Amino acid sequence: MSSIWEYANPKKFIDTTDRILPWISVLAVVCLVVGLVWGFFFTPDDFRQGSTVKIIYLHVPSALMAINAWLMMLVTSIIWIVRRHHVSALAARAAAPVGVVMTLIALATGAIWGQPMWGTWWAWDPRLTSFLILFLFYLGYIALWEAIENDDTAADLTSILCLVGSVFALLSRYAVNFWNQGLHQGASLSLDKEENVHDVFYYPLLVSIAGFVLLFIALVFLRTQTEIRARRMRALMARERMG
Amino acid sequence: MIALLTRDIRLAIRAGGGFGLGLAFFLIVVVLVPFGVGPQSDLLARIAAGVLWIGALLACLLSLDRIFALDWEDGSLDLLATAPLPMEAVAIVKALAHWLTTGLPLVLAAPVLGVLLSLPAAGYMPLIVSLLLGTPALSMIGTFGAALTVGLKRGGLLLSLLVLPLYVPTLIFGAEMARRGVDGLDYGTPLLMLAGITCGTIALLPFAAAAVLRVNLR
Numbered sequence: 001m002s003s004i005w006e007y008a009n010p011k012k013f014i015d016t017t018d019r020i021l022p023w024i025s026v027l028a029v030v031c032l033v034v035g036l037v038w039g040f041f042f043t044p045d046d047f048r049q050g051s052t053v054k055i056i057y058l059h060v061p062s063a064l065m066a067i068n069a070w071l072m073m074l075v076t077s078i079i080w081i082v083r084r085h086h087v088s089a090l091a092a093r094a095a096a097p098v099g100v101v102m103t104l105i106a107l108a109t110g111a112i113w114g115q116p117m118w119g120t121w122w123a124w125d126p127r128l129t130s131f132l133i134l135f136l137f138y139l140g141y142i143a144l145w146e147a148i149e150n151d152d153t154a155a156d157l158t159s160i161l162c163l164v165g166s167v168f169a170l171l172s173r174y175a176v177n178f179w180n181q182g183l184h185q186g187a188s189l190s191l192d193k194e195e196n197v198h199d200v201f202y203y204p205l206l207v208s209i210a211g212f213v214l215l216f217i218a219l220v221f222l223r224t225q226t227e228i229r230a231r232r233m234r235a236l237m238a239r240e241r242m243g
Numbered sequence: 244m245i246a247l248l249t250r251d252i253r254l255a256i257r258a259g260g261g262f263g264l265g266l267a268f269f270l271i272v273v274v275l276v277p278f279g280v281g282p283q284s285d286l287l288a289r290i291a292a293g294v295l296w297i298g299a300l301l302a303c304l305l306s307l308d309r310i311f312a313l314d315w316e317d318g319s320l321d322l323l324a325t326a327p328l329p330m331e332a333v334a335i336v337k338a339l340a341h342w343l344t345t346g347l348p349l350v351l352a353a354p355v356l357g358v359l360l361s362l363p364a365a366g367y368m369p370l371i372v373s374l375l376l377g378t379p380a381l382s383m384i385g386t387f388g389a390a391l392t393v394g395l396k397r398g399g400l401l402l403s404l405l406v407l408p409l410y411v412p413t414l415i416f417g418a419e420m421a422r423r424g425v426d427g428l429d430y431g432t433p434l435l436m437l438a439g440i441t442c443g444t445i446a447l448l449p450f451a452a453a454a455v456l457r458v459n460l461r
Contacts, residue, residue, distance in 0.1 A: 157455060164387065
C-alpha cells in the first residue's frame, strides 16, 4: 500500500517529479496559449466594458493562485511542523516567490483594468487592500527565509510565521471589509451557481485558470527540486572538506 | 514571574534610556505631522486620531528589538529557558513589561499630544480607550516578532517588515474607533472587535512566541 508520505523521501520526490514535470510543463503552456489566445482574439467584447474585459484571463487566475499559493504554504508548513519532512519545508520555500509574483500580476493587471473602468489606478477597496497586505506577508516570509543561515531553524521559524500570518491575514481581510466599502465586484466565479459569467467568457477563463494552476505546480516542482539538489550539493561539499 | 517582571521594568527604566526613547519618538512624530501637512486646524482635527494611532504604533515598534536582544546577548535568556518557569510565561511577562514601559506611557501622553493636533473634545475618551485596549495587542504581537528575529545579527529592519503587517487589524479597528469617536458616531462595534483581537493575541501568541524562542535557543 503506497501512501502520499513516500514522496517525503527526496529521492522518490525527485524521481517522480522528473517523470511528470515535462508533461505538466507542456500541458501548462498549451492551456495558457489556448486560454489566452481564445480569450483575447475569439471572444466578443463586453457590451459595457469593451475590450478591457479581456484582462480577466490574466487577472482572475493570478489572483486565484496568489491565495492558493499561500494556502499551499500553510499546508506544507503544518506538515513540516507535524511530520518534519524536509521536502515539505522546501516546497513551502519554493512556492513563496511564485506566490509573490502572482500577487504582483493580480495587483498590476487590476490597476490596468481599474484605470479605464473605475477611472483610477488604485482605490482603498477591501479586496485591493487585502491583496496588498498579502503581498507584504509574502515579503516578510521570504525575507525571514533568506535571513536565517541554519536550514532547520529557518524552516521552523518560517512555518510558525506562516501559521500566525495566516490568522492575521484572515483577520485583516475582514478588518478592511469593515473599514471601507468596496468598488470591486463580488465573486464572479463560484461552484454552486448556475451560470457565473456568460459561457463565451467562461470556458476560455477556465482553460487559462487551468494553465495557471499547472504553471504553478510545474514551477513549484522545479524550484523544490533545485532546493533539494542545492542542499545535497552543500552536504557533499561539506563532506569533501572533512575528508 | 513577578521577579522577572520587576527585573525587566527596572532594566528598562534604568539602563540606557530605552524607557523615554519611545515617548520622545512619539512626540517628534506628532510634532512633525503639522510641518508635513500644514497648520490648518480643521485638517489636523480630521487626521489627529489616525496620526496618534500611527505614532503610537511606530513608537511601539521602535523598542521591540530590546525585548529579547539584551537577554540573548548576555545569556540570561538561556537561564530563563532552563528555569522552572515555562517559556510561554516568559513571553507573556516580557510583553507585559514592554507594555508597562512603552504602551502605557504612550496612552498617557496621547491626550496631551491630541491638544497639539487640535483633536475635538469628543475624541479624547474613545482615543484613550482604544489605545488602552490596543497597545497590549501591539506589545504581544511585537514580542512574537522579537522572538522570531532574536538570533539574527541585523534583525531590526526584518523585525519591522514582519511585525507591521501583523499590526494591520489592530490599527484598523483602533483608529476606526477613535475616528468614530471624533465624528460623534457609535463606536461599539470597533471597540468590541479591538478587545477581541487583544484578548485573542494575549491568549494565543505566547504559545507561538515560546515555540519560536525554543527553536532559536536550540
